[in-house]
Amino acid sequence: MAAVSRVVLLGRHGIPRVTSSLYISKRDNSEITQANYPRGRGGRSSFSGTVATVFGAGGFVGRYIVNKLGKTGSQVIIPYRGPEYEIKKLKLCGDLGQILFFPYHLEDEESIRRVMQYSNVVISLVGRDWETKNFDFKKVHVDGARRIARIAKESGVEKFVHFSSLNVSPNPKKLVLRPSRYLISKYEGEMAVREEFPEAIIFRPADIYGFEDRFVNYFLSTIRRVRLNLLPLYKKGKETIKQPIYVGDVAEGVIQALRNPKAVGKVIDAVGPSRYYMSDLMDYMYALTRRQQYRRIGLSPAIILRSYLMEFIPYDTKLCITKLEKEFLTDTVEGDLILEDLGIQHVNTLDRIAYFCKSYLTTAHYEESLGEFAPVPKPAMADA
Template sequence: MLRNFHQTHKMATLAVSGHFAARILTKHGAMGLVYIPSAQYSSEVKPNLAAYKRGTGGRSSFNGIVATVFGCTGFVGRYVCNKLGKIGSQMILPYRCDFYDAQRLKVCGDLGQVLFSPFDLRDEESIAKAVRYSNVVINLIGRDYETKNFKYKDVHVDGARRLARICREMGVERFIHLSYLNAEENPKPLVLSKPSMYKISKFQGECAVREEFPTATIIRASDIYGSEDRFLRCFASSWRHHAQLFPLYKNGMATIKQPVFVSDVAQGIVNAARDPDTRCMTYQAVGPKRYLLADLADWFHGLMRKDKELWGYRRYDMKYDPVFPLKIALVNLISPAYPFGNLHWEAIEKEATTDKFESNIPTLEDLGVNLTNMEDQVPWELKPFRAYQYYMDKVGEFAKPEPPTPQPF
């Protein structure tokens, strides 16, 4: 059989100007000369040796991913950097703050794997420098409140468009953009007198990214909780309370939340960066269960030992409180650049918004993430905010509050 193969084809190869020249005898008896390019001998093909995988797959190896993480010093960014470094990714971390605020991320990767680059969101040259050698770019830049230097449109729309356009021009393969679950073009105002610019700018930012980088991966996240978040900490902040009283939109009975753990969001972003099939996709970053906001508020205060019996906690409808708007105005007047306790109207509007889950859009579970239940994580997150923290209680002296009842989808 092997002899018949050689008699049929009679192939001979010659090295001609860096190519293989193959003379093939067809079944009709005609001779043909075919040039086959060879990467070993061609001077035209220059493989990128820096992108080759090396090592066994841990923090001291290299998996071929060179990722630029914008917003690396933020809440979600720190988790993303740690998980990228854990699987052997090289990271380029742009920063606009003091270098020593970003320096702590150096230990996320092995020696030489974490590089820093100063940048400004309005400086295209610094952005191009940060993404020039990357094959994955992750945009985690966001703004919960406006300042005199950066409005919502500057960050969520213009900034996202600029990043996506420069990444496309520099030949970046993957672009991942973190957005907001309830982003809408025309949202209905709940607490505000006009539609939320936070929601509108997040929606426009998604559209801008799609226009500039059509194959981008967009992840829409609900309220994200974890260490140093702006969700649980609002319920624990004294600025959000009136002594033991806690105001909520419609007493929390008209809002359903589906919070997600920050580590799950970070793992979904990393999995999306490793999977080429996530191009052009949109994912929902939501938790496994939905809860009534009133039940969540009661449970959070119970975990902090601030219930009705011990602490005198009581929630009520904020529309019956004329002092609460004055308090928000005073907080924003005292500290316009950083509202104390994250107390501002856009945050209250976001808190009052029901998470809109769409069953036809994939979630983090489709990215291979095992979602964390709030019942397993939140007690640990709220432990530093407990009342009577230095009281040596006996076992069982403080009753363990029952978790809230999940709401149907």
């Protein structure tokens, strides 16, 4: 069996262990080093030379990134919290023995150090959309990000990728009850990462859509409406411009950023190719679901009160005051690079969103090919 330095194999009880940097071939007793290790043709069954630790791999974006890494022949170490059966499905993203799992805790430095001590790439996707009594925004977005970045630097990691958020600011605009604490903590997290790992690549994604997202599924959900067909938006969505991006493009952007030396130490705004007013985008999405009585309204006290109370629910919630605080801010590109600078060819935003809206059709039993419904007109771009 041939091996290469800094490659991790799964040891006893699932604990990653490092292999020797030099093996002796059993076939001809010749030395096999990194220089003559058979890497393959660059696909799933080859070795790309990348050993990546992906924090937050079980989340929406993390699963796509792990899949992209596995397709390129990278070895991926996945730290996880909670039941292991929720994360084991990611084993299929890579070849046999290339996807490894290890339990960790965000406040346990020893467990963090063990999962990245043999890695040359670390990707931090850890984040929360709402606060809990155990993990508030500061513990996750600031203290946790700083801890991971510091240990990565101490472990000799070559490239570090940190996920922040678009529109981060130390003093974001107040739209509902208070300035977004989410965006403030994300900004402070960026500063913490820069202090600990100056060469870090920081991604600022806009609203990301795809399967199991929190954009299409969020705005089309029943709980987001005050009544069956009434959708409350800040000033009816006429003053908010959004630039949503497909999750596959974000994942591909991470892969290209790891390969591109120009991305080192830069802030990358992961935004879609087109900008739309939220009012037009919501009208388009609801028209695709064929809701005849759909109507936009302004933010009502009922939706604000409901979102505030739902922050105290101790499990995942689609609606909370924290989300309302940031969802009506216009997307602003202020980073050093965008995904087009990395060679990313974006998918068509409206066509892809239309695909994800199909599960919300109110008349799904009708055949579209029969022409019983008029085609839904596409909204004009905000900058057109």
